[in-house]
Amino acid sequence: MIKITNEDFNLEEEFLKISSKKNGAYSFFLGTVRDDILKNKKKIDGIFLECYQDLAHQQLTKIRNQAIQQWQLTECNIVHRIGSLGLGEKIVLVITSSKHRANSISACEYVIDNLKANVAFWKFNIFGENQEAVEFKKKDLDKFLQWSNIVKTN
Amino acid sequence: MIKITNEDFNLEEEFLKISSKKNGAYSFFLGTVRDDILKNKKKIDGIFLECYQDLAHQQLTKIRNQAIQQWQLTECNIVHRIGSLGLGEKIVLVITSSKHRANSISACEYVIDNLKANVAFWKFNIFGENQEAVEFKKKDLDKFLQWSNIVKTN
């Protein structure tokens, strides 16, 4: 299941949605708003998340299907928040489940790496009344491209 | 924090224990009781988990410290249940947190791989009134030994 939402989510509830006796392993990646210190020493007050929802939903569905097929997952849920988020708040959750642990762990990392490099979300740092678009990190693209030996990445 | 317990745990509560604005990334591995079909087609009714608590606590503390140092984690919590568990129940939880995601993800996998291969827990499959010790999986040792290039594994 793919969910793009303004609302906070609860990890136990998200787990229960995909919990099944068939699984022995669940991997979670949770991204949160880091109390970052930027180059110019200005601290952010929070972030704003923009999304092209129709496209992001389509892109996440494709990534989810790839991950399920590649690692024989029993499930893969992705939740991504949009709108204004305060420091420490949850941004994104990836949960993968499988019979054995290696599959859920690799798949979870693949999904978040792919999402970071390719899915139609944009982050803005909030400073008081101002918003500054966060710059794309080439590191995120490089990390994703490392998967090209394992998964067909386009 | 290391916890060896008879009690179930809640993922959101475990997250809140280590949640901090300094983190941007949390990785979780959750192991559960799989509704396994064994070779002889007998289905298990649950498992029993035995532990040498003093030793397991010491071993997990060492693994936790290694992971924190190797991957500059802000936190690493490990919860492992003991006693009788039904199908689908939670067995083990590893949570790692860090500023950036690659560190928390690698550390989480390291901790569970090390735990599986080395920490003083023993699993029994329950069939009605009978318990059968689960056999050690060489695969688990091999998986752990792959870390020896990265972490000092003894």
Add this chain to the structure above:
Amino acid sequence: MKITIKYFSWIRVKLKKGSEEFDFEKNTSFKTASNILIKKHPYFKEIFDDSSIKFFLNLSEIEDHEIILKDGDVIALLPPVTGG
């Protein structure tokens, strides 16, 4: 024919709007449409010259800029993504 253009991230901020509707003649290609836009509104030059920006037509990335647009099409201008 009516074409909707959606703006995201710094493009949305720069143009101060999330989307805009434009009228083009039938059988206009994406390339022709972008040239018309650049002539009409010089701020489009920076966008269409920026190799980091991806162009999507109805949720598919535009590979061939000669593709012919149809009435009701939705084009999206996407700066590099920064979610997760």
Add this chain to the structure above:
Amino acid sequence: MKITIKYFSWIRVKLKKGSEEFDFEKNTSFKTASNILIKKHPYFKEIFDDSSIKFFLNLSEIEDHEIILKDGDVIALLPPVTGG
């Protein structure tokens, strides 16, 4: 001197107890103690001959079987672990 031996997993099941206390003479080594146990109780032979079993003395793995035991020491016999 009193030495406690703790049994785990299939050893505990086989011996039908989780631990046992034995009396040895002062300055007995782990090796000597295990030979004494094998003579006394033949079921120890399988255990001390099994290379997959690890022996711990007061929470540290025994590397040198000539190590001298002290009164109150706790030895643990650990089959390969299967937790997680």
